Amino acid sequence: MSPRRSYDQYCSAARALDAVGDRWTLLIVRELLAGPRRYTDLHADLPGVSTDVLASRLKDMEREGLTTRRRLPPPGAAYVYELTGRGRALLPVLQALGAWGQAALGERRPTDAVRAHWFALPLLRALDGVGAGEGEGVGGGGLVEVRLEEGRFHLRVGAEDGPVYGDGPAPGEPDAVLVLDTGTCTAISRGESTVADAVRDGRVAVSGEGTLARALREV
Numbered sequence: 001m002s003p004r005r006s007y008d009q010y011c012s013a014a015r016a017l018d019a020v021g022d023r024w025t026l027l028i029v030r031e032l033l034a035g036p037r038r039y040t041d042l043h044a045d046l047p048g049v050s051t052d053v054l055a056s057r058l059k060d061m062e063r064e065g066l067t068t069r070r071r072l073p074p075p076g077a078a079y080v081y082e083l084t085g086r087g088r089a090l091l092p093v094l095q096a097l098g099a100w101g102q103a104a105l106g107e108r109r110p111t112d113a114v115r116a117h118w119f120a121l122p123l124l125r126a127l128d129g130v131g132a133g134e135g136e137g138v139g140g141g142g143l144v145e146v147r148l149e150e151g152r153f154h155l156r157v158g159a160e161d162g163p164v165y166g167d168g169p170a171p172g173e174p175d176a177v178l179v180l181d182t183g184t185c186t187a188i189s190r191g192e193s194t195v196a197d198a199v200r201d202g203r204v205a206v207s208g209e210g211t212l213a214r215a216l217r218e219v
Contacts, residue, residue, distance in 0.1 A: 019064045020090065024049050024057050026097070029083065029090050032067065034117065035163035036080035047113040061087070091164060095125050102191045116151035120165035122189035123178075124155050142175030142212040148182055157212065175210025195219075 007014040020026055024046065031037055031045055043054055058081055061067040066087035072078050083090075098121055108114065123146060144155040154170040156163065184203040187193040196219035198204040206216045 019066065020093075022057060022060065024053060025061060026090070026094060028054075028057055028061065029066070029087060030094055030118075030121065032081060032083045032087065033091060033094075033121075033164050034166045036070075036082040038078050038080050042081065045115055045117075066090075085161075088161070088164075094121060098122055098125060099191075102189060105186075105190045108186070114150065116146075116148050117153040117165060117167045119146070119148070119185045119189060120153050120155055123185065123195070124157065124164065126188050126195045127155065127157050142210050143170050143172065144212060145170040145174040145177045146185075147177065147179045148185060150182060174208055176206060176208040176213035176216060178216075179205040179207075 006018045009015075020029070027046060028042065031042055037045075039054070039058070042058075043049065043051065046054065058067065058069075062069060062081075064086075065084055067081050067083055069079055069081050072080055102122070127144065142157055144157055146153050146155065151167070152169050153165060153167050154174065155165045180198065180203060184193065184198050188195060188198060193203075195204065195216070199206060199216055199219055204216075206213055
């Protein structure tokens with residue numbers, strides 16, 4: 001396997017970009033923040049990436065210690081990719097990039113693909129700013145199920161390890177259920193509205209009896 005190209009600069013930012021600066025790498029991290037994924041699932045949720053490029057990036061990421069590959073036990077017997085602790089530590093990097101890029105999101109273009117769970121990280125970032133006091137997260141964290149027209153996904157607010165979101169309904173009783181339309185979710189993602197404002201305006205319906213739901217209803 002040929003060595004990866006390097007900036008050859010004694011700078012932490014340059015070293016970081018040596019590992020994650022290639023096209024698609026951080027978007028693969030975005031997908032794997034949901035937990036272990038099969039190659040076919042990654043390819044389906046990364047429209048536009050070629051099979052060769054995806055395979056190459058996954059090999060590079062494993063070599064950099066960002067991901068591991070393991071075989072599921074029967075009856076699945078498929079290989080899955082998952083983030084290591086070093087890979088999961090990229091969450092705040094993606095959150096910062098999302099915050100920086102929200103002003104450029106604009107209106108959805110006809111050529112833009114969309115998946116419901118792509119709203120997970122912007123919503124997670126928005127929920128981190130809601131709480132009983134300034135600078136406090138919602139109720140200290142919890143499981144949130146989000147329901148959009150395009151589908152459902154769930155968030156783990158305040159998760160310190162493991163998946164921070166997932167596609168589909170919550171894998172257990174959620175602390176809060178948020179029902180909203182895509183327009184409202186997009187406005188939150190673009191920084192045009194806060195979750196608190198959307199709840200107060202009736203654009204987000206909140207149900208559930210967990211501390212998360214109570215905190216959101218009291219904003």
